[in-house]
Amino acid sequence: MSEELGLFEAMYNCRAMRRIEAKPVPEELLVKLVDVANQAPSGSNMQRARWIVVRDAGQRRKLAALNKVAVEAYIGPQSGRAGELPHQDAAKRQRMLESVLWQAEHMQDIPALVVPCMEFEGPVSGGEAARAGSSLWPGVQNLLLAARGLGLGAALTTLGLSDRDTAREVLGLPDHVEAYAIIPVGYPMGNFGPVTRLPVEATLHWDRWSK
Ligand SMILES: Cc1cc2nc3c(=O)[nH]c(=O)nc-3n(C[C@H](O)[C@H](O)[C@H](O)COP(=O)(O)O)c2cc1C
Numbered sequence: 001m002s003e004e005l006g007l008f009e010a011m012y013n014c015r016a017m018r019r020i021e022a023k024p025v026p027e028e029l030l031v032k033l034v035d036v037a038n039q040a041p042s043g044s045n046m047q048r049a050r051w052i053v054v055r056d057a058g059q060r061r062k063l064a065a066l067n068k069v070a071v072e073a074y075i076g077p078q079s080g081r082a083g084e085l086p087h088q089d090a091a092k093r094q095r096m097l098e099s100v101l102w103q104a105e106h107m108q109d110i111p112a113l114v115v116p117c118m119e120f121e122g123p124v125s126g127g128e129a130a131r132a133g134s135s136l137w138p139g140v141q142n143l144l145l146a147a148r149g150l151g152l153g154a155a156l157t158t159l160g161l162s163d164r165d166t167a168r169e170v171l172g173l174p175d176h177v178e179a180y181a182i183i184p185v186g187y188p189m190g191n192f193g194p195v196t197r198l199p200v201e202a203t204l205h206w207d208r209w210s211k
Contacts, residue, residue: 005149014144015195017153018103020110020186024055029150030112033185036146037116040138048120048132049139052171052179054113062170063115063182064107067160071104074159087198103155103184110184114154115171116140123175133180140181153188156181 034051042049054060075097084090107113116139118132140156147154160182161167171179 007145010145010148013192013194014148015193016099016155017188017190017192018099018155018184019189020103020106020153020184021189022109022111023187024111025152025186029152030055030114030185032150033114033143033146033152037139037143040142042135042138043132046135048118049136050117050119050177052115052117054115054171055111057108059170060110060113061108063113063160063167064104066163066167066170067107067157067182068104070159070162071100073162075100088196092196103157107160107184110186112185114143114183114185115179116143116181116183117171117173117177117179120176120178124178129178132178136180140183143183147185148192151187152185153190153192154183154185156183158182 030053034053037051038047038049040049054063084093088096103110116136118129118136120129120132124132144154144156158181161179167179173179
């Protein structure tokens with residue numbers, strides 16, 4: 001456990017870690033991740049974020065099956081996802097797709113699948129739920145950074161919730177709760193390393209939008 005990792009070092013080295021060992025994660029570390037996530041801000045300090053940590057093997061299998069169907073559709077032969085992007089060459093993109101496929105094959109073996117949710121006062125429309133997510137994502141990023149700090153691998157994924165109705169049924173969500181992601185967490189198989197991101201000049205504008 002390396003809680004000593006510097007904040008900035010963690011932010012520059014918090015890659016999506018998809019290849020994860022089956023070895024269980026101690027419960028206190030999972031609780032710590034959620035506790036750290038809860039330290040993030042939320043609109044009007046409403047603190048509606050809730051976290052389902054899925055450890056049960058049967059539940060993991062069901063979520064993994066949903067993820068696999070969605071990943072196969074996403075990476076289908078015609079999808080063109082392996083093509084290069086201005087900021088990611090074809091080889092790197094191919095490696096990312098391979099790791100997505102690895103995770104699709106093994107998600108059921110990953111010891112904890114964290115599902116960030118929001119609890120509302122009553123049923124909400126899809127649009128309202130999506131907007132409310134802005135009060136959940138800061139906590140999600142806290143959780144990813146905390147996992148990195150604790151030497152745990154984690155990756156933010158959303159494809160597994162594509163079949164929303166089935167996912168809701170699996171998770172037993174009441175009408176006033178919405179799930180936003182599935183974050184598989186556990187001990188990494190590979191090495192941590194730096195993220196590859198656009199140079200700051202490509203994203204920063206001063207005072208107003210400039211061409
Ligand atoms: C909103 C969102 C949804 C994502 N959904 C998925 C997903 O369903 N499956 C997956 O493997 N990765 C998913 N990712 C992870 C991204 O693919 C990953 O962060 C990106 O490729 C950059 O990779 P890196 O963080 O390792 O540098 C998602 C990330 C975000 C922010």
